[in-house]
Amino acid sequence: MLTHVHIRNFRSFVDAQTTLRPFTLVLGANGSGKSNFLKFFQATSQKCNDRTVNGQVVSAIPVVFWTKHLKHLGAPFSADLGFTGNKVTKLAHHVDSQNRQWLALTQPIPWQATQLSIYNPSPDRIAAEEAPSSSPTVQGDGSGTAQVLDALKTGDREDLFDKIEDSFRTYVPEVEKLSLRTQENKKQIQIREKGLPALPATELSEGTRLILCLLTILHQEKPPPIVLLEDIDRGLHPRLFEYVAPLIRRIAQDHDINIIATTHNPYLVDYFREDKAAVVLVEKENGESRLIPLPDRLKETTYSDADAEDMPLGQLWFSGLIGGTPRAINPQKKPA
């Protein structure tokens, strides 16, 4: 599992590092660099080529997938990835005699060449009819959800389908049965609510579809080594965070993977009070994004003295006292 990351010269990051937990929550103002943080992992998962560096053949990622910081276009980029057991993979920038550039990996990484998706599902895609696939995966936009569910249900991993269905019923108690219907050889998710006939997913609320997609992403037969979730709270009722946060943490631990999610929701942040090291703040100053593990920022406060019931962690974040919030929208703003 990835425990530490150090990024140099990638998109809005010039020199930023942080620790990571199995389930890491990334907080920050709009435009602070949260999505760029997810894109960093996506960039490291691109297809590799073999290159020779100092007489040794190494895996290398073409730099076409990398975007440098606009103020540091002439500087190299690199990164360190720390894993459990103090293993470190370094990504170093090389330019060969033919002026070809790549990032050489000193050690293989678990998600090498997996082409990670950043999940930001569209309710319409989740509900769409899909032709069965021989190698189904949920895509970043939520397409593939029906394919994965169908493969689990009809393959030999009905246990995973049942887990998804059980969790889905927990979070959406009106649901009685989750199934797939066939229309002209295409599959579509359908739900039967108590006392009602089965309805296609297009008839479900957007939030309900997003919950199902999230559960499917997490319960795929082979979840990616890093699951990247943009705006994880989207469509979820705040009360569900009490159950969803531990579920995601448990899945990450069980599979020994990292789940990294962005959010703007203080209610979700509340559920990280017992795992503050899992919260990372992203802040941008002078066009450069920084990563700050929450415990580092909390050292500057007396928050630990506060009663949890009187002072939820999300409230503290919302206040601006630990950063990761928008700057004054317009300090000089005065109504005309």
Place this chain on the structure above:
Amino acid sequence: MKPALYILSEGERDELFYERLCERLTGFTFSRPDEFRSRHGSNWKSALILARILLDRYRHVSAPQEIAVMIAIDNDRAPGHPGGRAYPRPLPPHDTNKEPRYPKLQAMVNEKLGADPAARNVHAVIAMPVEMIESWLLPLLNAAHSDESLPPFSEADSSIARAYYGGNAPEQLKDLREAERKARKVDLDTLFFDAADTSDLARLNGSKSFAVFREHAEVLKTVWKSDNSN
């Protein structure tokens, strides 16, 4: 360099209102590099803890600084405010049993910064209207709204107001504010800012809670030597 004023409030509208009042009372204009918020509708204890953390952030200086922290919290009919009001009929137990806010907040400020306001390195201004921000806004907007005539509750159709009045309640603070806004045909931001910016502050002479705020703000005038008055 402008003195720095850090404000903990529920939102930008409140922040601008209190900042402008403070500017007019002190003659200073402030820099305001950060904005601090208590979540709208959150409980008073959360606000108290945030205020404590905010003071902790700035108090560790060894020499006097032109830094002030303003804590803006509604009194919401809690007892114990030195600017408290007596109403024609007693407030319900829901309110009288509330923890006193102002004394607790003032005690925390004294503990963190020292009991003598003039001797502090970093200063504090408590903006705690009795009972809420509209209690200061309304007299500024309309001389007909004297402090003594203002109702105690937020909205007439709230259950607590209906219970207090034994049925239909007269217009309460936010209802009166809305009437003023409609009469002027402006948005709320403009209503609040214009009231703080141009109204005659003497209209709040009858407000004891505003007098407390004025006293805190005017300490800044006596201890700071800045010449950037507006």
